[in-house]
Amino acid sequence: MPRRRPALAVSAALAAVLIGASPASAGPVGNAGVGDPYFPLAGNGGYHVAHYDLTIGYDPGRKHLDGRAVLTARATQDLTRFNLDLTGLKVTGLTVDGRKAAYRRSGQELVVTPPRALRKGQPFKVAVAYNGTPGPVTDPDGSPDGWIPTDDGAFVAGEPQGAMTWFPANNHPLDKSAYDFTLTVPQGRTAVANGVLTGRWTRNGRTTFRWHQPEPMAAYLATATVGTFKVRQYTTKSGIKVYDAIDPREANAAEPVTRQLPAVLEWASRLFGPYPYRAAGSIVDRAPQVGFALETQTRPVYDRAPSLSTLVHETAHQWFGNSVSLTSWKEIWLNEGFATYASWLYAEQHGGDSAQKTFDAQYARPASDGLWAFPPGNPGSGAHIFGQPVYTRGAMTLHALRKAVGDRAFFRILRAWADQHRDDHGTTAQFQRLAERTSGKNLGPLFRTWLYTAGKPKLS
Numbered sequence: 426m427p428r429r430r431p432a433l434a435v436s437a438a439l440a441a442v443l444i445g446a447s448p449a450s451a452g453p454v455g456n457a458g459v460g461d462p463y464f465p466l467a468g469n470g471g472y473h474v475a476h477y478d479l480t481i482g483y484d485p486g487r488k489h490l491d492g493r494a495v496l497t498a499r500a501t502q503d504l505t506r507f508n509l510d511l512t513g514l515k516v517t518g519l520t521v522d523g524r525k526a527a528y529r530r531s532g533q534e535l536v537v538t539p540p541r542a543l544r545k546g547q548p549f550k551v552a553v554a555y556n557g558t559p560g561p562v563t564d565p566d567g568s569p570d571g572w573i574p575t576d577d578g579a580f581v582a583g584e585p586q587g588a589m590t591w592f593p594a595n596n597h598p599l600d601k602s603a604y605d606f607t608l609t610v611p612q613g614r615t616a617v618a619n620g621v622l623t624g625r626w627t628r629n630g631r632t633t634f635r636w637h638q639p640e641p642m643a644a645y646l647a648t649a650t651v652g653t654f655k656v657r658q659y660t661t662k663s664g665i666k667v668y669d670a671i672d673p674r675e676a677n678a679a680e681p682v683t684r685q686l687p688a689v690l691e692w693a694s695r696l697f698g699p700y701p702y703r704a705a706g707s708i709v710d711r712a713p714q715v716g717f718a719l720e721t722q723t724r725p726v727y728d729r730a731p732s733l734s735t736l737v738h739e740t741a742h743q744w745f746g747n748s749v750s751l752t753s754w755k756e757i758w759l760n761e762g763f764a765t766y767a768s769w770l771y772a773e774q775h776g777g778d779s780a781q782k783t784f785d786a787q788y789a790r791p792a793s794d795g796l797w798a799f800p801p802g803n804p805g806s807g808a809h810i811f812g813q814p815v816y817t818r819g820a821m822t823l824h825a826l827r828k829a830v831g832d833r834a835f836f837r838i839l840r841a842w843a844d845q846h847r848d849d850h851g852t853t854a855q856f857q858r859l860a861e862r863t864s865g866k867n868l869g870p871l872f873r874t875w876l877y878t879a880g881k882p883k884l885s
Contacts, residue, residue: 453542455507457534459597463565463754463807464585466533468597469508472498472543477602477644479592482609482631483616483651485578490514490559494592496551504543509535510589510596511555512562518554526551535593553593562586565808573715577672578614578651580712582719582726585754585810588644598751599850601641608649609633615654617670619647619722621704622658638722640702641848643750646722650708661687661705663694668706668724678730679709685733689740692771696836697741698843701748707736717811720764722747734768741767749846756853757810758801758876762819769820784824787817792881802853802876822875829871830864838863 455471458464478495492514512533519528521539528537535553543549559579561569564586571587573580581591588594595602608616612630620638627633638647654670661667667686671679686705694700708726715728718735720742727735745767746760769780778786790796795812799805801819804812827835838860842851845859857872874882 453503453505455502455504457508457531457536459599461597461754463810464597467510467586467754468599469510469534469595471502471504471507472500472549472595474498474595474600474602477592477594477604477647478607479604479647479649480607481591481649483579483649484611485574485614485651486611488558488574489556490572490591491556492554492592494551494553494555496553496593496595498549498551500543500545500547500549502545504539506536506538507543509537509551509553509593511535511553511593512589513560514555514557514591516553516555518552520552522549523552533589551593555593559591562590564811565806566811568716568811569714573712575652575710575712577653578610578616578710579649580652580710580715580726580728581648581650582715582717582721583645583647584719585645585807588647591649592644592647594644596644598643598645598754601643601750601848603640604636604638604642604647606636606638606649607633608636608651610651613653614651615656615670616649616651617654617668617708617724618649619704619724620702621666622668638704640722640748642722642747646720646747648708648719648721648724648726650710650726652710654708661690663691663700664703665690665700666704668704669709671707671709672711674711675709675730679707679727682731682733682736683707683709686736686740689737689771692774693737693740693744693767696767696770696839697744698840701743701843701847705743707731720746734772737768737771738764744843748848749843749851750849752850752852754807754810755803757804758815758819758822759851759853759856761811761816762801762822765816766820766823769824780824780827784821787821788884797881800877800879802872818875822872825871825875826860826868829868830860830866834864 458466459468461467474496476497480493482491519526524540526539559572561571561573564570571590588596606618610616612632616634618636620636623637624635655673657669669683702723704723706724712728718727720739725739741764745763769783773779801815861868
């Protein structure tokens, strides 16, 4: 097993951002965002959240949510004021270390003034009571994101902004935390979150589910999906606890695919290194208004029965995107390009097209095709981060790297990337340096061509 980093440690790079590395930083006030170029108000400066304890009751009939969030945090600078991300819900009470604190709303920002200033390094707890009718935000590309009501509950998928639609958060991948969830829904409904199910009970016509996610997780990867589900639980040969929740209307198409998850996990573990978590599974909902699946940590959520390729893609994200997380949304190719290439590799090693054949078919597309519309290493706006160049040209970048360094070095690079940045963060510059150290080659021209050059690259 590779050495794990302490689950709740704050890396030097993360601390630099949280204490106010963005231009807005000044004095003892935490920033209203971490300075992400595409989502400038995402996340907050001045503190790190070590743990979220989320207690949520949801009534699908009334579409009403009652919530209480307790955030265990540590100040990374002196603070007289700090922000949380929360939108669309009414705050009914807020304390810091058990004492009432002043707060105000400003767009998506919940601005908190504690009764006493916090000193750098000081641990503190924020408790927020809130309620209302949660709904999604609309992303720059027009897709819904966050708490999305369905005909029997809610499809909860928070990439990139949606966590703030259902709990107050430090809502940027830079801040990763442990989570506990206590979710209460009407009897007959199931509420599924991340990690391991640690308790379930029914009283007075309502059922409560307790979930524990100990490994650090970015807020956008949290879920609390509610629905009428067919549940299957088991433990794999390697000891991973699997929990599948499948809408009965999708079961015939979904179950033959989701039952392949243990084999996919074994395959990916051989290729990328040990699976990063103790839990796994699938949430298959019927949510035709959503239009996407998401790699919610340990248990991806699908808006319909997934294909095997989609299952492989979302499983690969558990290594690339979830365990090794972004520092900036503009580098999302590190998530989507890697997961897309994983599905190419799976096909190559299971009787399908070789990765080279898939690459060639994509490269044959004319220069006017949308695949070449913008470079994946910096898509240019939040509207583009889920565009085809990020996924497909990102995967092509990895295949070009594989061709340049050879299979032996390439697969060593992938494993080392997942190992060295496990439970932490990574950047494109770090990945390039790792690839150059491992291969002994100067790869600057390759990365510039495939990630940052506009238009269709020329093959060398």
